[in-house]
Amino acid sequence: MPQIVLNLPPSRLNELKTYYYKQLKTPPAHAYFAAKTPACTITAYKSGKVLFQGKSPESEANRWGSTEAVKKEKTKSSVQHAYHPKESLFTSSHIGSDEAGTGDYFGPITVAAAYVRSDQIAELKAIGVKDSKHLTDPQITMLAKKIVEMKIPYSLLRLNNEKYNQWQRKGWSQGKMKALLHHQALDRLLEKMAPEKPEGILIDQFAQPNVYQKHIRSEGFSLQENVYFMTKAESYSIAVAVASIIARSAFVKAMNNLEADIGLPVPKGASSKVDQAAASILRAYGEDKLEQIAKVHFANTQKAKKLM
Ligand code: MN
Secondary structure (H helix, E strand, C coil): CCEEEEECCHHHHHHHHHHCHHHEECCCCCCCEEEECCCCEEEECCCCEEEEECCCHHHHHCCCCCCHHHHHHHHHHHHHHCCCCCHHHHHCCEEEEEEECCCCCECCEEEEEEEECHHHHHHHHHCCCCCHHHCCHHHHHHHHHHHHHCCCCEEEEEECHHHHHHHHHCCCCHHHHHHHHHHHHHHHHHHHHCCCCCCCEEEECCCCHHHHHHHHHCCCCCCCCCEEEECCHHHCCHHHHHHHHHHHHHHHHHHHHHHHHHCCCCCCCCCHHHHHHHHHHHHHHCHHHHHHHECCCCCHHHHHHHHC
């Protein structure tokens, strides 16, 4: 039911009470007076707070004060909260999406989206699916296998570093890259699942929803239906936890392959150990190699060059 709240000087309350004297009704506890008009119910409090509730509260509220400020405030707060999921989403049949590899100098960014039906949540919890940050790499690999065996529908994207470095030089932020990858992963999964539709889509939040939308709009896309954002979503949603496991396991696999390929250590993260490894790779293969396997704008590149 639409409602408007005005905060008037308490001295004006009698003016209102007189105006509505024919429509006065028994006020609720603690209220100064209440009235009912065809447009709405009016409840006034001694503090000066007046509540207009009903079909068209603005038609009465506008007589007494500007409702513009009130409306503006409402719009703003609805933008901030509109994308936060309701608790019920977590137990519904929904899609979750998450990424891995964004803070790692070597290796691809991987983004996964997964669809979990409500009747699969218990089994996934039982096999140990949870926030991948609380799992070791071997556990993640084992769980990813089980998830695939359960035939959970998912989509997985890997952004190789040649592309990453191109995009980065074009001026794209990692936020923009991630937004586009999440959007595409979701599109692919929705296509795969069709005609079945999820009750909602939950993105593990890495940017404010309006920033995410700005990024995808700049490339001509718009938000799918029923998309929600929240931080630490993998601790609340099994679908996001599944997506985080799939993304992380793909990242781990890519790192293992990379190490096998070049025959040198390829550590995760972006520590000084990574600088050392990058220096060894520079010595053995030259700068072109880093372009293929690393996010070269990270400070690790310059540090590795100094180590040579
Ligand atoms: Mn995440």
